[in-house]
Amino acid sequence: MNHGQLIREISATEYAGFKAxxxxxxxxxxxxxxxxxxxxxxxxxxxxxxEAQ
Known part of the structure; x- marks a missing residue:
């Protein structure tokens, strides 16, 4: 989503990749x-x- 507007649906694998x-x-x-x-x-x-030496 971009500013509340749906751009496209993503798969669970893509979602996990984005979170990673x-x-x-x-x-x-x-x-x-x-x-x-x-x-x-x-x-x-x-x-x-x-300096101490």
Whole structure:
């Protein structure tokens, strides 16, 4: 449906595929959001260890 208007009917397999793509996209974004702080702390800790020596 598009704005309440029926475009075409889809099969159960197509519906499951669309839902799977939606979940993959959501989880892919979370990977980016977790990577940024992890990279910051990993590189910052490495730099601080070098300063302490």
């Amino acid at each position: 793509e939606e979940v993959r996209g959501f989880s892919g974004h979370w990977m980016v959001f977790y990577f940024v702080p992890a990279a910051y702390f990993l590189f910052d800790l490495g730099r601080r260890r070098g």
